[in-house]
Amino acid sequence: MKLGIDFGTTRIVVAFVDRGNYPVVVFEAPDGNSFEWFPPLVAVKGEERRYGWEAWAAQEQPGWTVVRSVKRALDCAGPATLIQLGEQRVPMLVLLRELALALRKALLENSTLPAGRNGSLDVMLGVPANANSNQRFLTAEAFRQADFNVLGILNEPSAASIEFGHHKRTSHQFSEKMRILVYDFGGGTFDASLVELDAREHVVISSEGIPTLGGDDFDEVLAGLALEEAHISVVEQDSLTQAEMFRLHEECRQKKESLHPNTRRIVIDLNNVRSGWLQVTIAINDFYDRCRPLVEETLHATEDLLAAHGFAEGSTADGQGGEQRLEALYMTGGGSELPLVGRMLREQFGRRVRRSAYTRAATAIGLAIQADASAGYVLRDKFTRHFGVWREAEAGRSIVFDPLFPKGTPLPGPSDPPLLNSRRY
Incomplete structure (x- = not known):
């Protein structure tokens, strides 16, 4: 079985190869609900550790501390790096291997992966475009030690461009070569890649990224606003345990992901964080005002990338005067679902903005397509470092x-x- 695995900061998404189709795997959670993702969570209690959906369920049980977004520590981690989890200090490679083992178990026992799954799981893994060597090594080695057969590693925006090209090809929309910019705003990182593609070949022109900026930062902003609105003192904020911080960020994540363009206010129930704390209401404009500088950082990186490669003043590339022409800006990644992001991109790029129909799954689908030798795509990438x-x-x-x-x-x-x-x- 060939798989594409997008090992994200806040979600792990898996797609598989099925006779020319690339469906996304659906996982069954302990409560019976189904999700198109696997949570990269770890829960600790004493010397015990749980991962994925078992870690998710542990947040309702006393004594367990749940930690999210462990992938963010990969940016500055090495094989011997120790991660603090509650009272435990766990080597990063051990943590990633156990998480990959939990994912494998969930794939084989509690997912829609087709029957007859006793053979090897051949995987193409995604990493941020600007991931360093340690991050690439740790990701690949953890999956190898978890008994996956790693076919290769692909930069996430490059994989998303393959999904874009596959959609164009299957809908017969290719007439000539296209130049697109993949705007991949994930949970923990931002990447932008310029790609030239036709029906069969994808050539990465260049990539840029911000390794410490993602949708998690929107959760942090919303959490800070909620604590301010509730007049929680700095002393009380500093007293929040790791478990309470997890509940605070989960409350904010869920409310953030429910936003739509017509939302006017956000209600955060801080009683879910600590008993006795109040429910607060935050005006959507206050939240967006705090988030705007973060989105502007991604726009600056995008503009610099375009300008460095001959696109007229970056965003206004019309192909006039000999400059390059940009056919589309392709939005992927969970962070790009915040309505403010799409609004600011359209202000800058107008009709060129295209949101993926599979915002959270485009990378995994592209990885699965790349794993499928019969798909016939050729990707020509470049060293990003x-x-x-x-x-x-x-x-x-x-x-x-x-x-x-x-x-x-x-x-x-x-x-x-x-x-x-x-x-x-």
């Missing part, structure tokens, strides 16, 4: 980075010869 080695210099008195392949070097395609570079020290 300098690739090289650290070595001793000055007779061992200092350490220097020796780049072997600079950022932007094209990666070889399936039929291309491997990249080679030689050094003598």
